[in-house]
Structure formats: structure tokens, C-alpha cells
Amino acid sequence: MxxxxxxxxxxxxxxxxxxxxxxxxxxxxxxxxxxxxxxxxxxxxxxxxxxxxxxxxxxxxxxxxxxxxxxxxxDERFRERGTDADVPSRAEMDEARAQTLQGGYEIQKVERLPGNVGYIELRGFGAPEFVGPAYTAAMSLMMGTDALILDLRRNGGGFAASVAYLMSHFFPPGDVRHLNDMYYRPENATTQFWTVRSVAPRYDKPVYVLTSARTGSAGEECAYDFQTQQRGTLVGETTAGAANPPCPFSVGHGIVVGIPAGRSINPITKTSWEGVGVKPDIAVPAAQALQAAHVAILRNLVSSAKDDKERTKLQGVLAMVEKGETETPVYTLRGKR
Structure with missing residues (x-):
């Protein structure tokens, strides 16, 4: 007490x-x-x-x-950074790795939607040393799709380095992009975040990114990176507006306070989404964002269809999606209806 x-x-x-x-x-x-x-x-x-x-x-x-x-x-076990005990132990690293694995690397869903549209729902950005291979595996499954929807509506944030690793899949080989800077006041130092040259595969089809008012922190950075790099179309709501990365500090009696000690600085806009959020290119309520993005993609695919047969097929899928219908079959137990 x-x-x-x-x-x-x-x-x-x-x-x-x-x-x-x-x-x-x-x-x-x-x-x-x-x-x-x-x-x-x-x-x-x-x-x-x-x-x-x-x-x-x-x-x-x-x-x-x-x-x-x-x-x-x-957190009675917390050790403030800069102390001799700041480096995590092998047991702590193993525990973090196990938790990341158990959480599916925060990849909630990987799916192929009607019309050959890829869909990945990502709930957060875990530590890059753990999640990188999982991102690559998910992207490998998307390589045959004609467009991709990345759902960040429930993404509360995480590691900027993991954002950079994921973003690396969306630019041609050799096209290295400067995505973000983080200035930290305590050290009076800036860390730069760039895409990773060695990452593969590389996805070159259209990308639509879903956002909501709950999309926060590193989730917002990912959306902002797609927008400022002109690599994706944002669909949904303006995001939370949290851009200042926090650092934990002990204030006594086991209480640890997260103090935003850094500032995100986009190299293109020279500012960030702090306090204002990331504004979507297509503004719709978050609950309607998936359908809106899917419809927009299908309309583009219809326009660029290579022949009448493909166009007719895509028009049928588009009509279904516009009505909110699904191709997923409904299964019942034998003898029941």
C-alpha cells in the first residue's frame, strides 16, 4: 500500500x-x-x-x-535501460520468442479473397528478430494475387524496424527507401529506418491499406509509409495520431511510466502523424473499409481485364462483393438443413 x-x-x-x-x-x-x-x-x-x-x-x-x-x-521486475541488467537474459529472450510464436506473430489472417485478391490482417509489429521470417512467409503466399489488402484496422503498433522489414517486400529489388527517422531527446540522437535490401520476395501489384481510429503508433507509421512513398491506397478512417515513441522509466514502488522520449520524422513530409493521425485516401467507416477496398480493386481489374471471358468473370465477382455476398459455402451436418 x-x-x-x-x-x-x-x-x-x-x-x-x-x-x-x-x-x-x-x-x-x-x-x-x-x-x-x-x-x-x-x-x-x-x-x-x-x-x-x-x-x-x-x-x-x-x-x-x-x-x-x-x-x-x-512491474517489480523492470530494469531501467542503461543499467548493467538492461540486456535481456537468454531465458527472457526465449520467453519473448515463445510468446511471439504463440501469438502467430500478430498475423491474424492470411487469405485469398474472390477475384484473386490477397488479404493479410496484421494486429501488431513484433520484434524484428522474431517476425521477419513470418512476414516473408505471408508475402510468399500472396505472390500470385492480382492485388493485396493489408488490414491494419486493429494494429496498435510495435517496432519501427519491423515496419521497415515488411515494407521492404513492396519495392523492386535494389530500390532502397528511407522510410522514417526517430529522434530521441535523452540521447540527442536520431535513428534512421530504411527498407532492407536482402528481403525477398518483392510484390509489385496494387496495395490497399485498411485503417481505423484504433490504428496506432507503428501501425500508423506503416500506413503513412505506404502513403508517402506512393505505394498504396489507404481506405478507412483517420488513425489515432500517436507518433512519439515511448521509453519506460521507473518512478519507484514498482511503477513504470512510459514517457514519449522520441519524435517520428518522415523524410518526405518532415513531420509526422502525431496528434492528427494518418488520413485515408478513401474515407469510409472502418467496418466498411474491407468491402470498399475490395470493390475498388475489382473495378480496376475489370477495366484492365485481358479478354471478355476474364472481364465477365470479374464483373460477376464485383456484383457479388458490392452486394456484400460471399463465395464461402455454408456447410451443414448430414441430414440437417
């Missing part, structure tokens, strides 16, 4: 780490003062446990700053 003096120490520690690390110094000062004032007035008096206090801090940090990447949790 936390005492009033415990909370006061945590708030002072949080203020120091905010002011030293948050990417917007003026905002850090304003937010830390507001939290200190609330604590002094007894505003956190009902948060007796570390868990309750961390949840209250996370909400206030997000509300006061407008930065969705702020967060807080309780």
Missing part, C-alpha cells in the same frame, strides 16, 4: 524524469506541475495501491499532454 509520502516521492521522481526525457520540454513542465498540484491537494488520496496510482497517473499524463503514448504499469 502507498502512503501519502510514498506518492509524493513518486510524483517528484516522475517530474524529474518527465522534464529530463519527454520530447516536448514545455509540455513536460506544465504536466509535471499539474500532477504535483493535484497530489498536494489530495487528488490521488483514494489511490492506495501502486496499481491504482499507476492507472490514475497514466490517465492524467495522457489527458494533460494529449499524447496517447503515455502509459504506466506496475
Amino acid at each position: 502507498l502512503s501519502a509520502s510514498d506518492r509524493a516521492v513518486i510524483v517528484r521522481t516522475l517530474a524529474a524524469k518527465l522534464n529530463a526525457n519527454y520530447i516536448e520540454p514545455a509540455v513536460a513542465d506544465r504536466v509535471s506541475r499539474a500532477i504535483a498540484r493535484k497530489n498536494a491537494e489530495g487528488g490521488y488520496g483514494s489511490t492506495a495501491s501502486a496499481q491504482a496510482f499507476s492507472e490514475a497517473l497514466a490517465k492524467d499524463l495522457r489527458d494533460l499532454s494529449g499524447d496517447l503514448h503515455f502509459g504506466a504499469r506496475v
Whole structure:
């Protein structure tokens, strides 16, 4: 349980780490003062446990700053970066690898839709050392399709390096693209993210990317990369608007606060999607985005059909998709209807 003096120490520690690390110094000062004032007035008096206090801090940090990447949790095992124990152990790496495998590399679905349209639903971007081969396997299954839909509507983010690895499949061999920069205030250093020259196979057909208001962080970067590199068409809703990557910091009593210490900088636009989101090229409610993208693709395929037979077949598929129908057969048990 936390005492009033415990909370006061945590708030002072949080203020120091905010002011030293948050990417917007003026905002850090304003937010830390507001939290200190609330604590002094007894505003956190009902948060007796570390868990309750961390949840209250996370909400206030997000509300006061407008930065969705702020967060807080309780983790007694956390080791702050820069310490001797910062390097993960073999056991921790094995555990992370097992969790990634169990989660299917966050590849929720790989499917071939009517009209020979590929579909991949990706829920997040795991660590690149784990997910890279899975991305390549999924893309290998898509190579015979005439267009691809990448569904990021439920993608909450992850690793920028994994975004770069996935994006590498969508440019010709030898065409290396500079996708994103991340400036980190604590180190006063910038990390660049480029596509990977050695990645194969390479997909050269049209790509449509589905977005929603839930698409966040690295999921937004992926959509933004497709848009700014003019490699894909975005369909759906404006994304969440979270571009400042967080770093975890201990503030005491097992509470770990995620402080956005970095800033994403697109090399083409010289800005990011922070606070504004990524705007789709075709704006529709998220629930209608898959159908809208599928219809747009099929209309293009009808226009470019090589002969009347193919055109007629595609027109039939288009009519079906426009009505919201499906080719998937409905199976019943023998003797039942």
C-alpha cells in the first residue's frame, strides 16, 4: 500500500524524469506541475495501491499532454535501460520468442479473397528478430494475387524496424527507401529506418491499406509509409495520431511510466502523424473499409481485364462483393438443413 509520502516521492521522481526525457520540454513542465498540484491537494488520496496510482497517473499524463503514448504499469521486475541488467537474459529472450510464436506473430489472417485478391490482417509489429521470417512467409503466399489488402484496422503498433522489414517486400529489388527517422531527446540522437535490401520476395501489384481510429503508433507509421512513398491506397478512417515513441522509466514502488522520449520524422513530409493521425485516401467507416477496398480493386481489374471471358468473370465477382455476398459455402451436418 502507498502512503501519502510514498506518492509524493513518486510524483517528484516522475517530474524529474518527465522534464529530463519527454520530447516536448514545455509540455513536460506544465504536466509535471499539474500532477504535483493535484497530489498536494489530495487528488490521488483514494489511490492506495501502486496499481491504482499507476492507472490514475497514466490517465492524467495522457489527458494533460494529449499524447496517447503515455502509459504506466506496475512491474517489480523492470530494469531501467542503461543499467548493467538492461540486456535481456537468454531465458527472457526465449520467453519473448515463445510468446511471439504463440501469438502467430500478430498475423491474424492470411487469405485469398474472390477475384484473386490477397488479404493479410496484421494486429501488431513484433520484434524484428522474431517476425521477419513470418512476414516473408505471408508475402510468399500472396505472390500470385492480382492485388493485396493489408488490414491494419486493429494494429496498435510495435517496432519501427519491423515496419521497415515488411515494407521492404513492396519495392523492386535494389530500390532502397528511407522510410522514417526517430529522434530521441535523452540521447540527442536520431535513428534512421530504411527498407532492407536482402528481403525477398518483392510484390509489385496494387496495395490497399485498411485503417481505423484504433490504428496506432507503428501501425500508423506503416500506413503513412505506404502513403508517402506512393505505394498504396489507404481506405478507412483517420488513425489515432500517436507518433512519439515511448521509453519506460521507473518512478519507484514498482511503477513504470512510459514517457514519449522520441519524435517520428518522415523524410518526405518532415513531420509526422502525431496528434492528427494518418488520413485515408478513401474515407469510409472502418467496418466498411474491407468491402470498399475490395470493390475498388475489382473495378480496376475489370477495366484492365485481358479478354471478355476474364472481364465477365470479374464483373460477376464485383456484383457479388458490392452486394456484400460471399463465395464461402455454408456447410451443414448430414441430414440437417
